[in-house]
Amino acid sequence: MYLRSHFGRQIFTIYHFRSQLFYSTATTLSPVDEPTSAKRTEFVDYLINTLGFSKESAISSSSKVRTLNTTRYRDSVVRILKTFGFDNAQIKDIVTLVPNVLLSRANETLEPKIRVFLELGLSGTDLIALLKRNPNLFEIGLHSRIIPTIDYLRILLGTDEKVVETINRSRWLFSASTALKRFSENVTLLQSYGFSNEQIGKFVRRNAMHFTQLPKCLTSKLNWIEGKVGISRDSNEFFRCFHSIASSSISGIEKKMEVYKSFGFSDTEVSSLLKNQPNCFTLSEDTIRNKLGFFLKELGYKPSYLVACPSLLSLSLEKRVKPRNKVLEILKEKMLVERVSLITLVCYSELRFQDFLRRFEDKIPSLYETYISSMR
Missing domain, CATH: 1.25.70.10 (Transcription termination factor 3, mitochondrial)
Structure with missing residues (x-):
């Protein structure tokens, strides 16, 4: 789907006003007194006894949760994750990355965000990888940042498959609050230089983070x-x-x-x-x-x-150029080739190069082994 030259400015304006209409679904914890050591111990025990954490990893994860004002949502959080198909190992991975997830209001904030990503086409493994790059993903606004960013990419790239590819390749795509605004401005900039929407789309898919500078x-x-x-x-x-x-x-x-x-x-x-x-x-x-x-x-x-x-x-000097040059030197020394050049050999695919070596098996039985050893 192609964009008009002023697409970037329009889409950002739309979401600027849209963000005023929807409240952020980020989990907000009211400031309270630091929880007692008993509540911290209870949280650690839950990680060990329910999720299978070791004592050391449970204490480490607990230390990442600065304020433990409530833990009453933890069972519903685990239940929601299982409903979406996450197994115990994946749930443990998620909690390790984002222990604060156990404090989320499962139905109000967590479930809608997970649903958006899974319906987009990300697998459970994809989502865990995304959390590694964006550990605050469950804390940022669904309607103010997550959905606008996904919708922007949908319009720019044309298909959900390309959006998923872009998200999987990008680091910190959702973390910067100014990311969508920068995307819009930079798309407009590249269009003004004559780049086609197809070129811009390919550029975004390879590394969307270039568009956040x-x-x-x-x-x-x-x-x-x-x-x-x-x-x-x-x-x-x-x-x-x-x-x-x-x-x-x-x-x-x-x-x-x-x-x-x-x-x-x-x-x-x-x-x-x-x-x-x-x-x-x-x-x-x-x-x-x-x-x-x-x-x-x-x-x-x-x-x-x-x-x-x-x-x-x-091309790689150690893994491609030098090993094939070694072969060429041997063949020239034996006067078995005359017009073959190094540029020709290094441009061969690996299979084609091995076919080339087989032509000399009778005269130089050790040639293939020499080639393989030179790559180590």
Whole structure:
């Protein structure tokens, strides 16, 4: 489902007013005196005797609950979780992550939130993983934050399956109170740069948290790609480059550019590399140095060759490039190949490369073992 150019602003306005109409379902505990040690002991005993906690883990979980003003909902909470299909081990996992859940009003606050996520398509395991990333999930507002965020993603991505995929890949998606507002502003920003809704949707699905950074941060990266690197916003390379560096700082990317230059790359070659293989700039500076040292110093390649074959830089040096180069050296030493190049071999899938090795079984029986051992 496609968005209009002003979709982001509209959807946020809708939910701004909507949040005024619905009260938050977050559990709110009234300030009371610190509970007696007897109530704390009772809570620990419940974790041990009912949920199967060890004494140590029960005490640890209990310490995370700052205020134990009531524990009368605990049985109904466990019952609700079982009703939704959570087994004892999963319930224990949930309580370990969020011991405060046992203080929730099961029918009023907990049940509606769990139902929203399960009806969306998350499994029980998915929900536990989501709690690991968002431990305050059961404490934030259902109508003020959870439902608006899910509805926003539904409209943006088009299907519940894509929403679930995005939620499963994202960290702290629901935790920031400003997340929905940032999403809206950044979607509008990318649309203003000419990104299609399909491109934006793919970007969100891979890492929605890029959309929770300040719009001015994204703007600086977009302007840097167009102005400093010289990639037109109308080109496919523009989106690919932005997608690769969105989580990085401009200063960090420029430091990596300097590493390439220190190995003899010209400004034009560095820019070409950024256009053609922007993932080369997601590597750490040490990784870049190691790869360039191998290709330029050990193998004697020129920077221009790496710019022409940038996939060499994107592949694992230890698990792919060096083992296959070892094979190539053996074959050349035995004069069994002439025109096969390293770039050809590293681009083979593992199955295809093993088929390639079988061609030499009769002449070099140990070749496969040599290849396998070189990857260890």
